[in-house]
Amino acid sequence: MSKKKSGITFPPSSLRLTRSYQLSRILLSNESSVAAVKPMPEVDHAAGENTSLFGKYEVGRLLGCGAFAKVYHARNIETGQSVAVKVLSKKKLTASGLASNVKREIAIMRRLHHPNIVKLHEILATKTKIYFVLEYAKGGELFARISKGRFSEDLARRYFQQLISAVGYCHARGVFHRDLKPENLLLDENGILKVSDFGLSAVKEQLGVDGLFHTLCGTPAYVAPEILAKKGYHGAKVDVWSCGIILFVLVAGYLPFNDPNLMVMYKKIYKGDFRCPRWFSMDLRRFLARLLDTNPDTRITVDEILREPWFKKGYKEVKFGDLGLEWKSEGEEVKDLNAFDIISFSSGLNLSGLFHSSFEVEDGERLLLKGSPEKVVEKVVAAAETVEGVVVRRRKECGVELEGCAGNFAALVEVYRLPGELVVVEVRRREGEGGAFRDVWRNKLRPQLCAASSSTTTSDRQGQPVAAGES
Known part of the structure; x- marks a missing residue:
């Protein structure tokens, strides 16, 4: 996570979309109505610049801020390894009713071991704060790269292959991210993609009696049409839709569905109303049509993605023995x-x-x-x-x-x-x-x-x- 100014826009060919607008989330529980979650004041951090955390980590500069957390760069004092420390306030989590989400995020991250998923090293806590000690992605957010200009199809394919590898791994283990977007995709010093932020993720144990999820969540521009329909959805299907939006953004440099009016944008998403720019290859156009299929029953699956000719080019599958x-x-x-x-x-x-x-x-x-x-x-x-x-x-x-x-x-x-x-x-x-x-x-x-x-x-x-x- 890295610091950004609000108001970052995509290239002129797109409709403008500020970062603060992109980061807005929609949450719906069984007891509450739809409401946008607004960023809370920054979490206070007991340890200042260059201070020690539990005598184990030397905490340094601020990397970024979220609605309920701050992320700092830190160094393991014993090994010298760089890590990212995500600091959360217990009081604010309890007040917002998100304490259970954090517990679930911890449980989920502990079971995920994949080269394209940010690794959770350990969890530390005091009476007032929780500290996630995470793998440090030196390259920052993929969002920062794409905001400077669109990618070639070959580069976009390389990142997309890594994304699908991680997403398929999660789905096979009953984990569904539900908030995939360039801001939650990090890059390490070698340019390897890392999926992060499992705060809105869910596990199959949370499925309703109908075998579907019903909590409305995600980021407006990346949300699947079936979520907007409020009739229940499959976690794997909505993740695939979000992956399709990400792929479009990487190659086009702008969002496929966008409008200053949120309801108008939702109508476009629901109808699947988008156009590919002229520089998209025919294979990519066909592939995106399957990824952004508004019917979840006919939308392409991860297994089918792995067999797609456009996707398979240069793809190296991650085996169990390679998961580290x-x-x-x-x-x-x-x-x-x-x-x-x-x-x-x-x-x-x-x-x-x-x-x-x-x-x-x-x-x-x-x-x-x-x-x-x-x-x-x-x-x-x-x-x-x-x-x-x-x-x-x-x-x-x-x-x-x-x-x-x-x-x-x-x-x-x-x-x-x-x-x-x-x-x-x-x-x-x-x-x-x-x-x-x-x-x-x-x-x-x-x-x-x-x-x-x-x-x-x-x-x-x-x-x-x-x-x-x-x-």
């Missing part, structure tokens, strides 16, 4: 456990909890099995590959990374060697839904693993689980 999930471990080698390691598994001096427990599986557990670490890892992989929708990634010798159906959880299975041809298998949920993780592990993976292994404990129990971190 940061799994914290002590190395890639199989770890031999000594007595001190075993004791460290227990929170007290009673080690019986290491080998059996009546606790329910919550975020993980441990199993004591017979066999070599290599063979046990192979059995974990074989079991996981039989579960539909689970993605498996081998971690050299030490374990396996798992991603649940539609990305609803991520887990790490690690194997530790014990004397006497025994191993400790430790599985931990790292991201996502606890219920989904427990269902897959307890009902599908663990039974297969225990059945395939000759398991024992000091009392010859077969494959007894241990709740991770319990004693």
Whole structure:
């Protein structure tokens, strides 16, 4: 996010549209009527220029301001890494009724790991403020680039491919952004696009009984016609529409639907009344017609976008193994456990909890099995590959990374060697839904693993689980 003056306009060929107008949002809850959300006074920041935040981050210059937050550049004191710190006031969030939105934003960002999505490093908080520590996008907003002039089709395609890669990743994991626009697309120092600001995003768990969303939200110029109809909408469909608007803006340098009168602009959106400039190629015109189809039932889907000839040119798909999930471990080698390691598994001096427990599986557990670490890892992989929708990634010798159906959880299975041809298998949920993780592990993976292994404990129990971190 970067500082801008209000009144920035697109090139003369477009109708004028100020930044403050673009940033206006429309919100509708079940209890309230349609109303434009006006920017609130800037959030006070306890830490001034070049001050320390929790002794961990050196906070520097202001990068930008939003309705409920300020964003600062900061530096990790220990590593020297640049980060962006988004500061929110708890009092103002509570007064505006948006505290639940922030909680949802945090939960959503924690489950998203993609090279084209701004990464959430950590959340810090005091009694009065919440601090999002985010990946720093040195290149600023894509809006700043396009406000200087339109892009070539090749450059626009490159950014659009990255946008669709991120949006498709989100949709596969049940996350819908609902406020995609150039102001929420950042660029890093290498010009790589990063989707940001999930403050208005939703998850599939929020769907109504009819399987649709009903909260009216977004930015006027980028909102889909079905949102204006107020009859419910599919999150994926409205995101695709917004992506179509963004693509048009990148190549044209102005908005496809625009008018100084908001209601007139909405009528144009509802009717799909737009024209492509003469420099658009025929392939792009056909593609945009499918993206900006006013009928959500026939509008192009993300899967169909990936097969479009205009889109496919030079496209490199991001695979699960390329997503850069940061799994914290002590190395890639199989770890031999000594007595001190075993004791460290227990929170007290009673080690019986290491080998059996009546606790329910919550975020993980441990199993004591017979066999070599290599063979046990192979059995974990074989079991996981039989579960539909689970993605498996081998971690050299030490374990396996798992991603649940539609990305609803991520887990790490690690194997530790014990004397006497025994191993400790430790599985931990790292991201996502606890219920989904427990269902897959307890009902599908663990039974297969225990059945395939000759398991024992000091009392010859077969494959007894241990709740991770319990004693």
